[in-house]
Amino acid sequence: MAALRGFEACARYLNFSQAALELHVTQSAISHQIRQLEELLETELFARTAGAMMLTQAGVELLPIVRRFLKDFSALATRFDRDVQGPVSIELFVHDSFANTWLIPRLSAFYAKHPGIRILLNTEDFSRFDNASGQAAIRLEAREASWPGLxxxxxxxxxxxxxxxxxxVQRLGSPETAADVLDFPVILRARSMANGEQISTPSWDxxxxxxxxxxxxxxxxxxVPHSNMAVSAAIRGLGVAMARTSHISDELHTGALQKLLDEEMDSDTGYxxxxxxxxxxxxxxxAILDWLKSECGDQSPVGA
Known part of the structure; x- marks a missing residue:
């Protein structure tokens, strides 16, 4: 099993070091696994020339078989684990603000429908969700965004x-046009990167x-750096926040916040x-994906 996992990772990266890093083993261990597999099959699986590595014809033929086996084995192991351990846990990488304002208020409905599944939310640097060992993620990007290999x-x-x-609104009056909104104090969102660079969020622009x-x-x-902070500041009367449909639910329903204009503008981003x-x-x-799509089809406020 270790050799097969090592082979699949090496075939993906075409680099022993990166494969070893993903599998949390040493590069020499990966090399030993590949050598064992090649000796067992009596054929070379990788061609190494001029510092580059590529699959041989034997490696190309073996790869889909190994991937199918690993997938089927994992599914079987998961079923055995569910039978023994009870509910299955799925790690879901997600934005902190989206989790707080949209996902968590709806999770009780998911658990009522799927009592055998538990979700482990992970909001830590989910941008690293880029390999087969991950489980699932919800990403906010441009509608046309793509993730090769996922x-x-x-x-x-x-x-x-x-x-x-x-x-x-009582103090400043209701705006009649978009230009009138500029008479209000505004809450902007921006955050500092590790290198000190300031990144402005695009909503207001x-x-x-x-x-x-x-x-x-x-x-x-x-x-402020985060959407939930902007919403909190707006509730306390500090100014106008640019809200997104996924971040405003109970606030509009309870009257803690109100729209300054009736319109909702389509953006070029989504989840x-x-x-x-x-x-x-x-x-x-x-089950998670189908439930998310069902919830996303209903934009009404939670609890409405």
Whole structure:
């Protein structure tokens, strides 16, 4: 089994070092595994020339067989584990703000429908979800985004609109046009990268551009790094936040926030569901994906 897993990883990366890193073993251990497999089959699986590595014809023929075996073995082991251990746990990589404002408020409905599945939320640097050892992820990217080597499905389109507290509207009045929104104090979102670079989020820029307005016209009252902070600040009357449909549910329903304009503007981003190729057909992943698509089809506020 170790040799087969080592071969599959080497075939994916065409690099022993990267394969060893993924499997948490040494490079010499990977080399030994491949050598054992080649001795067993009495043929070379990799050609090594001029510092580059590629699959031989034997390796090309073996790869789909190994991948199918590993997939079937994993599915069988998961079923055995479920029979012994009870509920199956699926690790789901997701944005922190999306988890807090959209996913967690809906999870009780998922558990009621699928009591045999438990979700382990992981919000730590999910951008590393890029190999077959991962389970599933929900990523916010442009609608046309793609992830080579992963199964991806677009599940939720984002719409954006400015929101603030009713008290702020009472004090400043209701805007009639998009330009009138510029009379309000605005809450912007930006975050610092590890290298110190400031990255601005595109929501306000996108909204301004679509309305033919300029960023210099904004009356910035506060800058925060995350969407949930912007929403919290807006509830407390500090200014207007640019909200996304996935981040505003109970706040609009309870009246803690209100839209400044009736319109909701389509954005060029949305949420994609990702998993390793073939995993979308496993019972647990399919249950999660189908439930997500069902929930994403209903944009009404939670509890409405």
């Amino acid at each position: 199964y991806s499905e677009f599940i939720l389109a984002e719409r954006i609109f400015p929101v603030c507290s009713p008290a702020l 996108y909204w301004l551009q679509k309305h033919g307005l300029t960023r210099s016209s904004l009356n910035c009252a506060l800058v 994609h569901f990702l998993c390793s190729p073939g995993r979308q057909n496993s019972p647990e992943i399919r």
